[in-house]
Amino acid sequence: xxxxxxxxxxxxxxxxxxxxxxxxxxxxxxxxxxxxxxxxxxxxxxxxxxxxxxxxxxxxxxxxxxxxxxxxxxxxxxxxxxxxxxxxxxxxxxxxxxxxxxxxxxxxxxxxxxxxxxxxxxxxxxxxxxxxxxxxxxxxxxxxxxxxxxxxxxxxxxxxxxxxxxxxxxxxxxxxxxxxxxxxxxxxxxxxxxxxxxxxxxxxxxxxxxxxxxxxxxxxxxxxxxxxxxxxxxxxxxxxxxxxxxxxxxxxxxxxxxxxxxxxxxxxxxxxxxxxxxxxxxxxxxxxxxxxxxxxxxxxxxxxxxxxxxx
Amino acid sequence: xxxxxxxxxxxxxxxxxxxxxxxxxxxxxxxxxxxxxxxxxxxxxxxxxxxxxxxxxxxxxxxxxxxxxxxxxxxxxxxxxxxxxxxxxxxxxxxxxxxxxxxxxxxxxxxxxxxxxxxxxxxxxxxxxxxxxxxxxxxxxxxxxxxxxxxxxxxxxxxxxxxxxxxxxxxxxxxxxxxxxxxxxxxxxxxxxxxxxxxxxxxxxxxxxxxxxxxxxxxxxxxxxxxxxxxxxxxxxxxxxxxxxxxxxxxxxxxxxxxxxxxxxxxxxxxxxxxxxxxxxx
Numbered sequence: 001x002x003x004x005x006x007x008x009x010x011x012x013x014x015x016x017x018x019x020x021x022x023x024x025x026x027x028x029x030x031x032x033x034x035x036x037x038x039x040x041x042x043x044x045x046x047x048x049x050x051x052x053x054x055x056x057x058x059x060x061x062x063x064x065x066x067x068x069x070x071x072x073x074x075x076x077x078x079x080x081x082x083x084x085x086x087x088x089x090x091x092x093x094x095x096x097x098x099x100x101x102x103x104x105x106x107x108x109x110x111x112x113x114x115x116x117x118x119x120x121x122x123x124x125x126x127x128x129x130x131x132x133x134x135x136x137x138x139x140x141x142x143x144x145x146x147x148x149x150x151x152x153x154x155x156x157x158x159x160x161x162x163x164x165x166x167x168x169x170x171x172x173x174x175x176x177x178x179x180x181x182x183x184x185x186x187x188x189x190x191x192x193x194x195x196x197x198x199x200x201x202x203x204x205x206x207x208x209x210x211x212x213x214x215x216x217x218x219x220x221x222x223x224x225x226x227x228x229x230x231x232x233x234x235x236x237x238x239x240x241x242x243x244x245x246x247x248x249x250x251x252x253x254x255x256x257x258x259x260x261x262x263x264x265x266x267x268x269x270x271x272x273x274x275x276x277x278x279x280x281x282x283x284x285x286x287x288x289x290x291x292x293x294x295x296x297x298x299x300x301x302x303x304x305x306x307x308x309x310x311x
Numbered sequence: 312x313x314x315x316x317x318x319x320x321x322x323x324x325x326x327x328x329x330x331x332x333x334x335x336x337x338x339x340x341x342x343x344x345x346x347x348x349x350x351x352x353x354x355x356x357x358x359x360x361x362x363x364x365x366x367x368x369x370x371x372x373x374x375x376x377x378x379x380x381x382x383x384x385x386x387x388x389x390x391x392x393x394x395x396x397x398x399x400x401x402x403x404x405x406x407x408x409x410x411x412x413x414x415x416x417x418x419x420x421x422x423x424x425x426x427x428x429x430x431x432x433x434x435x436x437x438x439x440x441x442x443x444x445x446x447x448x449x450x451x452x453x454x455x456x457x458x459x460x461x462x463x464x465x466x467x468x469x470x471x472x473x474x475x476x477x478x479x480x481x482x483x484x485x486x487x488x489x490x491x492x493x494x495x496x497x498x499x500x501x502x503x504x505x506x507x508x509x510x511x512x513x514x515x516x517x518x519x520x521x522x523x524x525x526x527x528x529x530x531x532x533x534x535x536x537x538x539x540x541x542x543x544x545x546x547x548x549x550x551x552x553x554x555x556x557x558x559x560x561x562x563x564x565x566x567x568x569x570x571x572x573x574x575x576x577x578x579x580x581x582x583x584x585x586x587x588x589x590x591x592x593x
Contacts, residue, residue, distance in 0.1 A: 028416055031497045035412035036424060039405040039468050046465025047431040050442035057441060064445075113333060120330060126580070127337035130344065133576040133583075135526035137544040138565040141551060142343045145350065145363055145558050152346060155364035186343070191587065198588045246435055250528045254548055271437045276533070281441050288437035299433045303426050306473065310422050310480075 057285035064281050075286035084262050085287070088270040091177055092294070095248060095266055099181050099188070100241040106185070107192025107237070108230075112222075114193070115200045125197070129190040136187065136250035143183040144170070144255060173263035176256050180264050184251045188244065192237055199233030200226070235305065242298040246291055267291050350562035351375065358559055374563035382553060382560065384567050386539060387546030392571075394456055394542055395525045398463045399517055405464070406471035406516075407509065411501050413472070414479040415487060425476055432469035439466070440533045447534050458534040459542075463524050471516055474589050478512040479505055515586030518579040522572045543568045 058075060062068035079085045114125050131139060146152045147169040154166045169179040203226065211221045249268040252258060258265035258273065267287060275284030349367055350358070357369035378384045412418065413425050439462075447458040482505060490500050506513075528544040535541055538549060547568050554560040576583055 028418055029497045032412045032416050032418070035408040035497075035501075036418065039409040039472065040424065040428065042405060042461075042465050043428060043431050043468055046443065046446075046462050047434065047439060047469070050439045050446055051431070051434060053442035053445075054438040110336070113329075113336075118326075118329075121333070124333040124337045127340050129584070130573070130576070131340065133522050133526075133572040134569045135528070135544050135547075135572070137526075137528055137547050138569045141547060141561055141565045142347050144551075145346065145562065146343065148363065148556075148558075150362055152364040155362055186340070190340075194584055194587050243433065243435075250544070253528070254551075268435075268437055272440070272529075275441050276444075285438070285441055288435065288440070291435045291437050295433075295435050299430065302433060303430055306429055307422060307426055309477065310425055 054285050054288060057282055058289040060282040060285075062281040064279055068282060071282070075283050078283065079286065079290070084265065084270060087262055088258075088265040088267050089290070091265060092246070092267045094177070095181065096242065096245045098178075099184055099248070100238075100245050102181075103185055103188040103192050103241055104234075104237055107189045108196050110189060110193040111196035111200055112226075115197060125193070128193055131187040132190045132194075134187065136184070137254045139183050139187050140251050140254035143179075143186075147179055170256055171260055173260055176260060176264040180252050180255050183255070184248060188241070192241070195233060195237055195240070196230070199230050203229045235301075239298050239302045243295060243302075246295050267294075347562045347565055350558055351566050353559055355557055355559050363558055371559075374559045375567065377554075377560050378550060378564040378567060382550045382564055383538065383546055384543065384550070384564055387541055387543045388567065388571075390456060390540060390546075391525055391542040391544075394459050394463065395521060398460055398467070398524045399520050401460075402464045402467050402471060402520060403513060403516060406468050406475055407506065407513065408501070409468075409472045410475035410479050411505055414476045415500070415505065416497075425473060428469035429473040430469070432466065432473075436466065436529055440529070443530075444533050453534060454536045454540060456535075456540060459531055462530050462534060463527070466530070467520065467524070471520070474516060475509060475512055478509055478589070482508050511582075511585070512589060514579070515582040515589055518575055518583045519586035521575050522583075525572055 057068060059070060059072055060068035061071045061074070110128055114121050114128075134142075144151075148154075149166075149168045149171075153169065157163060157165050167175060169175050207225050207229070208221060211225050216224065247268065248266060249272065252264055252266055252269050253272070256264045258269040262270075267290060271284050271287040271291065274280050274287060346363075350363060351374055352370055352372070353367045354369040354371045354373070357367065361368055409428070413421050418424070443462050444453065447453040447461070450458070452458040452461070486504060486508075487500055490504055495503070525542075526544060527542075528548075531542050531545050535545070538546075541549065547564055550564045551561055
């Protein structure tokens, strides 16, 4: 895919030193150095330096006006007694399991259903994929209209004779979190499907033929050929959904703002409201550190894979 | 003969079953979108009288006018484009430069630099929100669009460097050596040889980054305060507060907010899907 054209002016000089990688001159031209340093500087200003500050602020008490006051691990001690924090952490784990698990399983199922090139399959794939391009805010508003007390879902339940199930889905503490997960899933499944479709395409058809000859049924072929072959894609999907789950903010913020009574609060929304609405910047930073710690393992494994790939 | 026809019949049944299943799934997925489109064209009185889920009894384009003018969506959409387009161009330019240097030259700490840049992009944004908002205050650009452009570029660039690096690394060295022998400098190699060969990846990443930046909410509400400067995502939340339960206007606003990314998707569908897969580290 990368090489589209032959080099225009190939000189007849033989390529030097077989087997050794030779990439350009030993001494790095200043322009090349600048090519690395300018983007690095931009990222340092907007990411690395703020990240360092973020970790420091987690150890302080700060209202944003007077200078930050160092309190050591005080913020983390406070978390132990903070009921909202505990429920937000619980919801975040639930979100990881439900949103992550379901989007992986359903995304794989959709990919398996739509893997074969046949008439009409492009349309079906596009339909499942279309929500991926919507912003989570627009997605949230669409679903809010569905969830309203006089909204489409309740009207639908009424019309099929299940009127007793009518519900203020987003205003009820028992259903708010689940009602928020559904739109997030609606948007994520198409994305995961695309990743799995590419993975399925990479499986050698000869493996299926061989399994068929050996008398393997459809289920056995899935279990013993497809799934083992998808191992590397599974690792990608796992990283993507863990990172996406911990970042999930927009959809919750637009639908419930974490309410009612923190019943759909995630760590990400709690962090935002603590920092920018309650103006407790030190405690908010400490919450962000907790999110970072949760993501740390996945980030590391992602980087290790990237390291191997970068040869 | 008869065995042949049973096989044929079974194949037909399987095909019908596939279309039934996949078709039902597609309809389920498109239903919410159809609902918004229909709602955005109905009048308020119609919805109030018949409910959101009923068949439409009216047709009006007034909702779009209301969202566009009274709801401030026009200004918000312009803000979004002012932020998104420079962000995409600058981010990809910077990323292509860094990826070129890291993939085509044996720099010291090559891999460490690459992973450092990627690692920055993988950080949960929450850890950066407070320092970034304070940083933009210190720089005197808090509550201005350049602050949003800056943070979007800084946060995004690492990921694109990584993807483009993988792509440029696969271009054969001989092409570059031939140019070096002919006396081409790094700039000519970058501009004349490597960049044109990287076009497919750049196209894919442009489509992808356009939607990501355009759809962002979190960075916008972190570095911006005034309603007049908010991009379309934040304005949509504002619209929801301004037109409480006027679902016709809110639906029209959602359609306006989604239209640019849907257009990019439909136009560059192939690039888009390729981009998502490029981004996945295998």
